[in-house]
Every structure is written in C-alpha cells, then in structure tokens.
Amino acid sequence: MFGRKPLTAALLLILVMNIFRGHALPCHPSEYQRGNECCPKCLPGSRVKTDCTEFRSTSCLSCTEGTFMNQPTGRTQCLSCTVCDAGSGLKIKTSCTTKSDTVCEPQEGFYCLESREDSCMSAQRHTLCQPGQYIRQYGSALTDTECSDCSAGTYSNGTFPSCQPHTQCESMNLQLIKAGTVSTDVQCGEQSSNPTGIVIGVVVGVIFLVIGAAVLWKKGCLNSGRQQVPDGDG
Numbered sequence: 001m002f003g004r005k006p007l008t009a010a011l012l013l014i015l016v017m018n019i020f021r022g023h024a025l026p027c028h029p030s031e032y033q034r035g036n037e038c039c040p041k042c043l044p045g046s047r048v049k050t051d052c053t054e055f056r057s058t059s060c061l062s063c064t065e066g067t068f069m070n071q072p073t074g075r076t077q078c079l080s081c082t083v084c085d086a087g088s089g090l091k092i093k094t095s096c097t098t099k100s101d102t103v104c105e106p107q108e109g110f111y112c113l114e115s116r117e118d119s120c121m122s123a124q125r126h127t128l129c130q131p132g133q134y135i136r137q138y139g140s141a142l143t144d145t146e147c148s149d150c151s152a153g154t155y156s157n158g159t160f161p162s163c164q165p166h167t168q169c170e171s172m173n174l175q176l177i178k179a180g181t182v183s184t185d186v187q188c189g190e191q192s193s194n195p196t197g198i199v200i201g202v203v204v205g206v207i208f209l210v211i212g213a214a215v216l217w218k219k220g221c222l223n224s225g226r227q228q229v230p231d232g233d234g
C-alpha cells in the first residue's frame with residue numbers, strides 16, 4: 001500500500017518526460033532529424049544517400065534489386081525482400097517491388113499458420129483424412145481439412161466427401177463374398193460361383209443323362225423285339 005504511491009509518481013514523471021521529449025523533436029512526419037536539422041525523408045522506393053544541409057535538400061537513391069522501402073524514410077539502407085520459403089509450404093503471391101515487400105501465400109494443399117499483414121509467414125500441409133473417415137470440410141489457404149468418422153454400414157477410404165453406403169449385393173442379384181468395413185465396400189460375386197450350386201447342377205445333369213440313356217436303351221430293345229415277330233397275315 002505504501003509502496004504504491006511513489007511508484008505511481010515515478011511512472012507519471014516518466015510519462016511527462018516522454019511527452020516533453022516528444023515535443024522537443026520538432027520535425028514534421030515527412031522529415032527526419034539529423035543533428036539539429038530536419039531533413040525531408042526520401043520517397044517510398046528509395047533511401048537516403050546524403051543528408052540535407054543548410055544549402056541543399058536530402059539526396060536519395062532508389063532501392064536496388066532484392067530490397068524495398070515501403071514508406072517515406074530517413075534510413076540509409078533499403079530493407080531486404082522477404083523470401084517465400086518453399087520448405088515452409090509457401091510461394092510468391094506478389095513479387096517484391098522497390099516500394100513493397102514480397103507477399104507470400106500457402107502452396108496448394110497447405111494452409112497458413114501465421115500471417116503478418118497480408119503475407120503468410122508459415123504454412124502447414126492439410127491433414128489427410130484416415131481410411132474410415134470422410135472429408136467433412138476441404139482445407140483452404142486459411143483452414144485445415146476437417147475429417148469425420150464413417151458410421152456403421154458406410155465406408156470411405158479417406159478421400160471421399162461423404163461416406164458411401166455399402167453395396168447391397170442381393171439387390172444386384174449377387175451374393176456377398178466379403179463383408180465391408182468403414183474403409184472398404186463389401187465384395188459381391190456371381191450366384192453361379194457358388195460351388196454347392198455347381199455340384200448340384202452336375203449331379204442332376206448326370207442323373208437325367210442316365211435316365212435318358214436307360215429309356216432310349218429300353219425303347220431300342222422293344223423295337224428290335226417287335227421286328228423279330230413274324231407277320232402271320234402275310
């Protein structure tokens with residue numbers, strides 16, 4: 001409690017001193033201070049080559065390739081252009097000019113993690129949805145992909161925008177070969193591929209052949225017997 005008041009007074013004093021010091025700098029915002037002089041700043045795209053004197057104005061030089069100055073300045077160096085780091089998932093959105101820094105944006109398939117002003121500083125690859133999940137929301141330059149789990153009876157391999165219902169084999173006159181999962185569809189097969197069906201078909205076929213052969217053979221015997229009977233009326 002007692003320590004508070006002197007501290008507040010000290011802060012107030014510092015504040016007043018700062019205001020005073022601010023007033024002691026009489027240069028206009030379009031000027032910079034050089035000793036006791038106020039010199040005109042150089043225009044965006046350039047920097048100070050020589051400070052002004054009593055007799056002549058500031059002399060300026062254009063920024064060289066790979067450097068820029070985006071505001072009026074009293075600095076003697078332009079700033080280095082930002083490099084969009086491909087390793088950080090970035091690419092150039094707008095190239096650097098002498099008056100503006102490079103603007104970076106996320107590469108295709110990446111989203112921005114951190115941005116400053118208009119430019120992306122670092123990006124990360126979109127999440128890949130797992131098998132058994134569908135893409136609820138595609139990722140953008142600003143947002144990650146959102147995944148959701150498939151419910152029972154549906155499937156997605158992780159690249160579908162929605163989970164697909166398992167194929168109904170019966171409705172296609174096929175039969176179930178392999179059950180489906182949340183990441184794979186069921187496998188359907190032809191009815192005739194049923195081995196029991198083939199066996200029954202073959203057995204029935206053979207039985208009919210045997211019966212048919214027996215009938216023909218018996219008929220043949222009867223016919224040949226009739227021919228042997230002499231014609232009594234002749």
Ligand SMILES: *[C@@H]1O[C@H](CO)[C@@H](O)[C@H](O)[C@H]1NC(C)=O
Binds near residue numbers: 157158159
């Ligand atoms: C997912 O399925 C689609 C269509 O069936 C296919 O083109 C793609 O290669 C599959 N992706 C994976 C990761 O299995």
